[in-house]
Amino acid sequence: EVQLVESGGGLVQPGGSLRLSCAASGFTFNDHYMDWVRQAPGKGLEWVGRIRNKANSYTTEYAASVKGRFTISRDDSKNSLHLQMNSLKTEDTAVYYCVAYCSGGSCYGRSYWGQGTLVTVSS
């Protein structure tokens, strides 16, 4: 069974930092691009960023709204994904989802989502 479990959310003041983690199991982590997608309260889905797999040199991409403030990393030996968030703003308040996109093979085109972790940026 595929599982993605996010952790690390919470309340942080504007300008602060937070590190989210995502523990993955039940699928071949190495075959997947790993993304973060967020959803502000009562709003739609917003892509945050991606880290590709080893075969694609672990390259990263970020949404313009977070570039320079957020950093995505992964540890394939531990099947884990991380999101380091710095210089947080009130508009970063959202549920953050860890998403695995299959990059090839029989699962190509499919994606798996975690349950999400809530980040609240407020003074």
Add this chain to the structure above:
Amino acid sequence: DIVMTQSPDSLAVSLGERATINCKSSQSVLSSSNNKNYLAWYQQKPGQPPKLLIYWASTRESGVPDRFSGSGSGTDFTLTISSLQAEDVAVFYCHQHYTIPLTFGGGTKVEIK
């Protein structure tokens, strides 16, 4: 950026009737290298993460009831629920993963009439 425009924003359909949601992308999401549309549909119920229903524009995810179907190519796509059930009440999103930044439609809320 590819803008995904969904219509309508909301719709109310009687139980057993058909629900149709449209999604238009500002650029084609059809890859010429593999002839696949990088378009997915998700269903999101309150308090839950999005659930993948359809990928490659028309491939139903395992376990998804066959009353859900996707169609379209290039820039115009449709999600159809052939016979609406009470458990289908949710917000539905289209999503392109063809180019970075990945983008989502604004969502369509489906309710029972």
